[in-house]
Amino acid sequence: MQHEQKIVLNPIGYVRTVAVGDKVKDKALISQIVVRDELIDGLSGIFDYSHLFVLFYLNQITDDQRRTLQVHPRGRMDLPLTGVFAVRTMLRPNPIGLTVVELVSVEGNILTVRGLDAFDGTPVLDVKPYDRWDIVENLKVPSWWLKLQEDKKKL
Amino acid sequence: MQHEQKIVLNPIGYVRTVAVGDKVKDKALISQIVVRDELIDGLSGIFDYSHLFVLFYLNQITDDQRRTLQVHPRGRMDLPLTGVFAVRTMLRPNPIGLTVVELVSVEGNILTVRGLDAFDGTPVLDVKPYDRWDIVENLKVPSWWLKLQEDKKKL
Numbered sequence: 001m002q003h004e005q006k007i008v009l010n011p012i013g014y015v016r017t018v019a020v021g022d023k024v025k026d027k028a029l030i031s032q033i034v035v036r037d038e039l040i041d042g043l044s045g046i047f048d049y050s051h052l053f054v055l056f057y058l059n060q061i062t063d064d065q066r067r068t069l070q071v072h073p074r075g076r077m078d079l080p081l082t083g084v085f086a087v088r089t090m091l092r093p094n095p096i097g098l099t100v101v102e103l104v105s106v107e108g109n110i111l112t113v114r115g116l117d118a119f120d121g122t123p124v125l126d127v128k129p130y131d132r133w134d135i136v137e138n139l140k141v142p143s144w145w146l147k148l149q150e151d152k153k154k155l
Numbered sequence: 156m157q158h159e160q161k162i163v164l165n166p167i168g169y170v171r172t173v174a175v176g177d178k179v180k181d182k183a184l185i186s187q188i189v190v191r192d193e194l195i196d197g198l199s200g201i202f203d204y205s206h207l208f209v210l211f212y213l214n215q216i217t218d219d220q221r222r223t224l225q226v227h228p229r230g231r232m233d234l235p236l237t238g239v240f241a242v243r244t245m246l247r248p249n250p251i252g253l254t255v256v257e258l259v260s261v262e263g264n265i266l267t268v269r270g271l272d273a274f275d276g277t278p279v280l281d282v283k284p285y286d287r288w289d290i291v292e293n294l295k296v297p298s299w300w301l302k303l304q305e306d307k308k309k310l
Contacts, residue, residue, distance in 0.1 A: 007164040007212050007278065009249045012240075035240075039248060041224040044238035048297035055210070055251060057162050069196040083199035085167075085190075085282045093194060094164045094280045096210060098253070100289055123162065125249045127240045131296050132304075134255055134289070140205035141286050149287075 011123035012039055013109070015056065015116065024117050030104065033111040033124055040109045047106045051130035054116055057123040058095035065091045079144045086142075097122075100130055166278035167194055168264070170211065170271065180272050185259065188266040188279055195264045202261045206285035209271055212278040213250035220246045234299045241297075252277075255285055 013035035017024065024031075033054065035043060046052070068091040073079045084092045101113040111127070172179065172186035179186075188209065190198060201207070223246040228234045239247045256268040266282070 007166070007280070009162045009164065009251075011162070012248050039224065039240075042238040042240045042248070044225060044241065045235065045297060046238060046241040048295070048300075049241065050293070050295035051291045053253060055249075055253070059162075069194065070199060080200065083197040083201060085194075085197045086200040086204065086284055088283055088286070092281060093167050093197070094210075096164075096251075096281050098208060098210070098281075098283055100291060125162070126247060126251050126253075128243055128253055129241055129296070130291055130294065131243070131300060132294065134291070135294070136206045136255060136285055136290060138205070139285065139287065139290070140203070141284070142200060142203035145203075145286060 009125055011057065012036060012126060013124045015118045015120060015122040015124060017116070017118070017120045020119075024119055027115045029116065030112060030114055031116045031118070033113060033116070033127065035109040035111065035124075037109055043106060043109070043111070046111070046127075046129065047103065049103060049129040049131075052101055052103050052111075052113065053128040053130055054099050054101055054113070054118070054124060055126040055128070056097045056118050057125055058090045058097050059123055060119070061090055061095035066093055066095060073144055074148065079147070082144075096125065164212075164280055166212065167191060167281065168279045170273045170275060170277040170279060172271070172273070172275045175274075179274055182270045184271065185267060185269055186271045186273070188268060188271070188282065190264040190266065190279075192264055198261060198264070198266070201266070201282075201284065202258065204258060204284040204286075207256055207258050207266075207268065208283040208285055209254050209256055209268070209273070209279060210281040210283070211252045211273050212280055213245045213252050214278055215274070216245055216250040221248055221250060228299055229303060234302070237299075251280065
């Protein structure tokens, strides 16, 4: 039955970083994506792009955390309880992370990138080029999102 | 062993559309994402965003197609043979689609969206809000990408 379908994926590679804990959230952080040797041909032409989407598997999320459906953004109780599909939290039914990174260099099967908020050893599911269709104009975000950014500036 | 890790996911819902064939690529196309009933709480607050990322599973891709590592973009032999990680082709080791859509309306467990290039019945893996951090300035794309856009304008 269609609704019982299970989807099985294999990592295309792994994240390599020296950053631990909250330091992985630093948008200036340089990390590497080590792509499996046998997939190296899939990288040809990638350096013609400045930015990539990285899809990765949040392998530290437990089954219990996958059942979470609402959170306070960034754990802040002053912000409204919000559905997990309306927040970029790691807690979600399919714990896939999605981050836009800057591509710094490519050497063999190793992509060096800036701004990847993933821990060392995180399985990477896919890498896709970011193109002009991915730029949104006239974007709307919630007021709590803007408040978070304002609060950051005050720090 | 880490490198043998298999990742198992369950769809959070399905795509519903009347479009068939190449018509799903129309960026004005309105489709629906029918989210599983038990996940409806995960949608709260989502309408505060204008745009979403939709991650979906390209379930028509065969195992053979998953082994493809290079393609000519859009099947055009005049464009350079390019690695699958440098193109948004459906042929990739983990056939996950990623599309930015405009959120038109939300009713119960049904998201109505504009611009989702997925076939009817496609399993949806995740929905994430698009926020200001996802907008890239000073973007670089390959010259073949720009040529494709120019050729479209001529049609």
